[in-house]
Amino acid sequence: MLKTDVLIIGGGLAGLSCAYHLQRSHQKVSTLVLEKEKRVGGLAGSLQHDGFTFDHTGHLLHLHDPYGKKLILDLLKDNFYLRNRNSWIYSHGAYTRYPFQANTYGLPPRVVEACVVGFLKTLRNGGQALPSSLSFKSWALSTFGEGICKHFMFPYNEKLWRVPLNSMTTEWQGRFVPKPKPEEVLYGALTDQKKFFGYNATFRYPKRGGSQSLPDALARRVKNIHLGAQVTAIDLNQRVAEIDGIGEVGFETLVNTMPLVHFLDKTKGLPQVVRSARADLRYTSVYCLNLGIARSSISDKHWIYFPEKQFNFYRAGFSTNFSPHIAPRGATAMYIEVSGIPGQKFEFDREESRVLEGLRSCGILKSKDRLLTKLWMPIPCAYVIYDRERARAARTIFSYLKDHRAESIGRYGAWKYSFMEEAILDGKRCAERILGVSDVSLKLSSSNIELQALK
Ligand SMILES: Cc1cc2nc3c(=O)[nH]c(=O)nc-3n(C[C@H](O)[C@H](O)[C@H](O)COP(=O)(O)OP(=O)(O)OC[C@H]3O[C@@H](n4cnc5c(N)ncnc54)[C@H](O)[C@@H]3O)c2cc1C
Structure with a gap:
């Protein structure tokens, strides 16, 4: 049986960052990252489709933490644009x-x-x-x-x-x-x-490669990543995980980044109190429809919120306004976000017709517009719902996991509302806890990068 000191489930930003910080420490700790997909990145990943690069809706970098910012800029080098947010609301037939x-x-x-x-x-x-x-x-x-x-x-x-x-x-x-x-x-x-409000008045976005270029850059610095390796069962008492196509892997410490609900469903022998806490965790799904349209610059906006019921989507964005390089010349790439209830059937054809009808009714699409391509990218577990049960249920679950030397981190592992920079910081903090040190910040040399990109 394969054995590792730290087994990390998930090659999204949180899992990759945890492995990166553990591997760069002076302590000798063996790590293994298991990712079920054939690519790293999780939700921060992108798909190439008919000449377009499609993300899981808009994935924009809002950097707040000095170390997080330095690390991300060091990873992207000069592959990013810095943009002033241009976001709007469409209601009562007007843009505000x-x-x-x-x-x-x-x-x-x-x-x-x-x-x-x-x-x-x-x-x-x-x-x-x-x-x-x-x-x-x-x-x-x-x-x-x-x-x-x-x-x-x-x-x-x-x-x-x-x-x-x-x-x-x-x-x-x-x-x-x-x-x-x-x-x-x-x-x-x-x-x-025209004043800017809120936490995301500016954002960064990769010039080339879509949001995928960030996890790809991080993964290039990480050893021992197994792609196409789906964890199917975990035994926290025996310290063993079962992986499709690989078999059993033994571990000392486990770091989970897959959605907490799915992780608990795969964990053997949970006590009743933990199982009933798990049953109290709620989330929503998001269905992202990506469109490639044969007309350039169909909007000057970055994204638009749609509060009214007549639209089945809550937000639509124009990714070619983040970077022109993610679509063929002369085309616009856009994404439309429709929310859904987990477990309820989602009628793709019906929802798609409603999306197109909505986009035409508000004038974004013209009747003559030709669709070059489309791609639905469902996000089954997209937003954790902060209801009255969440905090209590999470306390019960995390206390159990702590007693069993298991960490659960990242947006879905920690069951929270967060963003890419935070997922990277979660990975770093988790590495610090495992190593028993207060700071594993790496020496990075990117101080000039932002200035270069702004030129
Ligand atoms: C609609 C939407 C819009 C967003 N927009 C932004 C934005 O503009 N800016 C921003 O900063 N953040 C945004 N986010 C948040 C951002 O996507 C996340 O914070 C971040 O990508 C989470 O990284 P993670 O590593 O914690 O989780 P994930 O990316 O979910 O990584 C978990 C990984 O675990 C893998 N996995 C799952 N199950 C298994 C298994 N059984 N075995 C092995 N591997 C498994 C998955 O394939 C995945 O790669 C958005 C999120 C959503 C839903």
Whole structure:
């Protein structure tokens, strides 16, 4: 039987980063990364299709952490563009700038009035902190008011999350939902406010290769990655995993990055308390429809949110505006995101007709437009739902895993709402825990790269 000190399930960014940091340490620790697909990258990976490079919807780099930023820029070298976000909302037949709550200018006057008046009413509480126990629905109502909730917050979030918003907590929204000041809400109702709000005012995106180029660059620095190696069962007591086509692999420490629910389903002998905690974990699916269109620059925008029910999708983006090199010359690549409920049948043909109809009705596609190609890329486990059960269930599960020397990291392993940079940092922190050291930051030499790319 094959044996390794650390067995890492999943060759996405979290798994690769964990292996990279372990392998670069001075301690001699053997590692093995098992990835079920024939390529690394997980959700940050891309597919080549009819001359187009398609990602799993928009995968843009928002870099916040000094080490994360340095490592990512060191990996990409000068293969990236730095862009100012150009994102919009389409509702009431008009485009307004993101975020909706700060930019109602351009909507019908009655909608602007409802949004501003509703927001002003929320100020009556004198800016007192809201209780953290509020549901997302009550929090949004108290923070933004009735108008903004009616015209954006409620319909958009219901379409994305597919659960009643009063069953959701506010733990996830921190940096993801911008909260403008009163003067910004007023100014943005009266004029086309061009100010940037939110955590992702700028982003980076690879010039060539789509989002796949980041995990590919990381994987080039990692040894012992087995592709096409699907883990089918795990025994945490015997310290053995079963892998399709390989057989059994013994390990000292296990690092999981596959969705926690699937990992637990494959783990033998879980006690009842852990199994019932697992049954409380909820998530949504996303179905990403990629289109190649025979017309260049069909939009100047990066992505657009669609809160209204008449559209079956919640967001659509134009990847050729991230990088022109991901599509043949003269063509536009775009992606459309439709959310789904796990376990419910998704009618691809019906949803596709509705997508195309929606894109035509808002003028993005013209009747003469020719589709060069299309590709559905389903993401069965896309967004972890932060409902009232999640925190308690996660505590029970992680305490059990800790007692069995198993780590579960990354966006889906740790069962959270996060992004690519964080997945890389999760891998690094996990390596530090395994090695018993406080910092395994690597010496990197990329300080000039951003300046070079900006030239
Ligand atoms: C719709 C959507 C849009 C997003 N947009 C952005 C964005 O713009 N910017 C951003 O920074 N982040 C974005 N993200 C988040 C980003 O995709 C993730 O944070 C990151 O890619 C997670 O990496 P990971 O390694 O934790 O997980 P994953 O990428 O899911 O990696 C897990 C790996 O485990 C493998 N695996 C699963 N089961 C098995 C098994 N049984 N055996 C072996 N291997 C297995 C999988 O194939 C996969 O490669 C988005 C996510 C979604 C869903």
